[in-house]
Structures are given as structure tokens and as C-alpha cells.
Amino acid sequence: MLDWLFGNGAYTGFIVVSYGLTFLVLGVLSLILALDLRKQWRALRLLEQETGRRSWK
């Protein structure tokens, strides 16, 4: 079924999957780290409001 992609001489699939997977993994990792940073900022701001302490802008 996937011979046109992965069959002998048809290398398109290997290239597409390599690039697709690379950018999917790197994209998801970037998103996870960015969202985690935003979550930590929110938690810190909330805690600062409660305690009256000030950390970073």
C-alpha cells in the first residue's frame, strides 16, 4: 500500500517522514517549554500578590 512512498527507488516517504517528524517533535517541545514558562510566571505572580514579595518583571 505504501510502496509509492517506501518502495525500492521511491524515497519520497523517507524524506517526508524524516522532515515531518523532526519539525513535529521540535515544535511540540518548543510549545511545551513555552507553555510551562507561561504557567510558572502566572503562578509566581499569584504568589507575589498573596505574599507581597516582588521577584522579576
Place this chain on the structure above:
Amino acid sequence: MFRYANPTRFMALTSVLLPWTIALTVVSFAAGLYGGLFTAPPDYQQGETVRIMFVHVPAAWMAMAAYSFMALASLVAIVWKHPLADVAAKSAAPIGACFTFLALVTGSLWGKPMWGAWWVWDARLTSMLILFFLYLGYIAIWQTIEEPIRAGRIAAILAMVGFINIPIIKFSVEWWNSLHQSASIIKVGGPSIHISILWPLLVMITAYTLLFAVLLMLSMRSEVLKRRIRSIRIAKVEGFG
């Protein structure tokens, strides 16, 4: 360098550096992908599959570079007890693990059409798999040990001991018979790759390095905030006590 090891200075510095590094990363990826997919010619033996090299080689380099960074940061954390060193080592681990995973998978996707096998228990491939397990072990230590100072110390020892695997990966293709090709960029006599294929590869390596810097800054900033939150909570509890 030690001047910037203060979390407050680090947060200020990275808030300025981060947008510029992101912009440079995007430009590098655009240039590297254009060169790799459109201007680089097919290889005379491998044909179009050589294009997998532009994502596989930078991932493999960054897998080893991230581990070396982690081992160095761990050494600094153990010897000088630097406040940001184990934050740096801890933050680099999941990023390095992702690069190692990508190097293994894209290598497998390149190996099937070229070698006729998805996987062989070859010295280079096996030592890369060991690197992946070292990353997982390092992450597992931070996840399972609740006390951060103890976790940091044990994880740092693993990172430093595991560094022995880096030269093994690098020289495995010379020390043992290997299906994997030997070094073609950093070698005596200069690179053996034609400039039309070499420049997109070098641009992609730059893009991956910049991406590592961006992800590391994001992850380190997050870890600094987590530690700040933890210390405020402890102070709050002690204040009530």
C-alpha cells in the same frame, strides 16, 4: 561568566537575548531548508535520500553537544556549587533527549533505503542508543528524587560518568568495523563533502544550535521561576510557623 550566574541577572539577560535568538533561529532554518531541499544536488550514490542528512546530522551533533554541555554544567555544579549550573544541566536534558531521539529515528529512516535495514547493532548506532538511555536515566533521577539538592548531586554524577560515551560515539566508526560512514566534516584534510551540500548542512547545524539555545533559555527561565516559587512557599510556611 560567573557574574551572570545570578538568577536575577540571568532573567534580565535572557529576556533581551531570547527574541533575537528566536529571530536568528527562524532565519537560519529558512536558509538551511531552502539550501537542503532546493539548491543542494542529489548525491551521486544516494540520490535524493541524501536530503535526510540535513536533519539527521545536526540532530546527532546536538545530541552529543547537549550532553557535553550537561556534563560540564554538572561538573561546575559539583565543584563550584554554582547557583545556575544544575538549573542549566537539568534544563538541557529533555532537549538533548529529543535531539537524540530524532537522530536515531531519522538515522533509521535513512538506513532503510541505503543499507536495507532499519536498525543494525552497529557501534555508532548502539552508542547513540546508550546516549538516549543516559538522558532518560538523568531525567528519571530528577523526577523520582524529591529533595532537589540530593537529586542534583546524583544526576550530576550520572552526567559526568556518562560523558565517557561521547568520545566512544565520535570514534566508534574508526575503532570498530561499522556500516555507518566515517567522519566527513571534521577530519584531517578538511571536509570531504562538496560545497553545494556542505553549506546547507552547516547552516542547518547553526539553526539547530540556535534552537538549542532558545529552548535552553526557555527551560532555564522556567526552572528558575519554579525554584523561586518553591522558596517563597517555604518562607511563607516558615513565617506562619
